[in-house]
Amino acid sequence: MRDLGVSRRDFLKGVGAAAAAVALPLNLIELAFADPAQNFMFAYISDAHIQHIKGGKFVRNWDRGLIRAVAETNLLEPKPDFVMFGGDLAQLGTKAELDHGAEIMSALKYKTYYVMGEHDYYLDLGEYWSKLFGPQWYSFDHKGVHFVVLNSILTFDDWTHKRWPTAEQRMLEMAGLDNPNGSPFMVGEKQREWLAADLAKVDRKTPVVVFSHSPIQKLYKGWNFWTEDAEEVQALLQPFEQPTVVYGHVHQIQYNQIGNITFHAVMATAWPWPYPQSYAQADHAMPKQMVPMNRGDPFFERDATGWQTIDTGTGRVTMAYNLYNNRARKVRYNPATGRPEDLEFEDPAKRVPPQDHF
Ligand SMILES: [Fe+2]
Numbered sequence: 001m002r003d004l005g006v007s008r009r010d011f012l013k014g015v016g017a018a019a020a021a022v023a024l025p026l027n028l029i030e031l032a033f034a035d036p037a038q039n040f041m042f043a044y045i046s047d048a049h050i051q052h053i054k055g056g057k058f059v060r061n062w063d064r065g066l067i068r069a070v071a072e073t074n075l076l077e078p079k080p081d082f083v084m085f086g087g088d089l090a091q092l093g094t095k096a097e098l099d100h101g102a103e104i105m106s107a108l109k110y111k112t113y114y115v116m117g118e119h120d121y122y123l124d125l126g127e128y129w130s131k132l133f134g135p136q137w138y139s140f141d142h143k144g145v146h147f148v149v150l151n152s153i154l155t156f157d158d159w160t161h162k163r164w165p166t167a168e169q170r171m172l173e174m175a176g177l178d179n180p181n182g183s184p185f186m187v188g189e190k191q192r193e194w195l196a197a198d199l200a201k202v203d204r205k206t207p208v209v210v211f212s213h214s215p216i217q218k219l220y221k222g223w224n225f226w227t228e229d230a231e232e233v234q235a236l237l238q239p240f241e242q243p244t245v246v247y248g249h250v251h252q253i254q255y256n257q258i259g260n261i262t263f264h265a266v267m268a269t270a271w272p273w274p275y276p277q278s279y280a281q282a283d284h285a286m287p288k289q290m291v292p293m294n295r296g297d298p299f300f301e302r303d304a305t306g307w308q309t310i311d312t313g314t315g316r317v318t319m320a321y322n323l324y325n326n327r328a329r330k331v332r333y334n335p336a337t338g339r340p341e342d343l344e345f346e347d348p349a350k351r352v353p354p355q356d357h358f
């Protein structure tokens with residue numbers, strides 16, 4: 001938002017009112033600075049999972065989620081500077097799915113950046129996706145913020161190249177959420193070397209926002225809410241004063257703090273995943289105080305999908321989640337505790353049943 005004569009607070013109030021009326025399935029992101037002329041925002045759409053049936057037929061629900069997000073993004077006022085797509089555009093990585101998804105996305109009126117998801121990748125190892133969308137990892141600077149996009153869904157070479165008789169089977173094995181034949185995601189050494197060189201050029205005080213598909217954390221291996229080399233990637237980000245990682249893949253609200261790094265997940269336009277029963281598999285599990293999203297009615301078409309505004313006016317991201325069929329949530333960094341918090345939902349007296357801590 002550039003010098004439009006309204007304060008950030010007024011703007012966010014306006015967005016909240018619009019959200020109450022239409023509940024957009026996208027993520028609106030605002031980066032706000034001490035100098036209002038520097039403020040800007042961008043939109044974030046993720047996890048569309050366009051799924052081909054046959055001929056010109058695609059699964060209607062996933063199509064509709066993305067079409068709606070694109071249409072609503074085009075109607076945003078003030079306009080976002082750009083749009084980020086967070087990965088899993090396709091369900092099984094086929095040309096038909098990627099072409100159809102790209103066609104829907106082409107209706108966007110803004111510069112659009114893309115993150116690779118595992119559902120886009122494991123049929124042809126990203127070949128067709130790259131033809132459509134370009135490099136699988138890259139960085140760019142925008143109005144004083146250094147943005148990094150990673151392909152975090154790579155895995156061991158043996159699993160990728162030697163284990164499966166066909167590319168189709170490899171894709172199906174990785175597409176299952178809880179399939180024991182899957183393999184842990186990773187960024188990989190080559191990309192980590194690139195990231196180290198890229199970040200070496202960036203001042204430690206510069207806000208750094210990293211976009212990945214999988215969480216750059218070890219949350220729940222059984223469902224691949226996991227990045228195998230998360231610690232190595234985190235080590236490259238820790239020297240910065242206020243690094244943030246924003247990721248898709250998990251289709252639910254998550255927030256966490258590891259050292260200097262604040263983590264936030266974004267909503268999907270396709271469907272919500274339930275929460276794993278426990279995140280307590282690793283030292284880096286979600287903080288005990290994190291309150292899961294309320295899954296009020298899993299039979300509602302747009303249950304637990306939604307969008308959020310993101311505001312870094314304090315130097316840390318504040319996520320304001322606007323959820324279909326659910327109360328809005330706000331997760332913000334609290335300098336006193338040094339972690340992101342949802343002050344309302346972390347208060348047991350205010351929480352709406354059946355939500356509870358794990
Ligand atoms: Fe996904």
Ligand SMILES: [Fe+2]
Pocket residue numbers: 088117118119213248249250
């Ligand atoms: Fe995914």
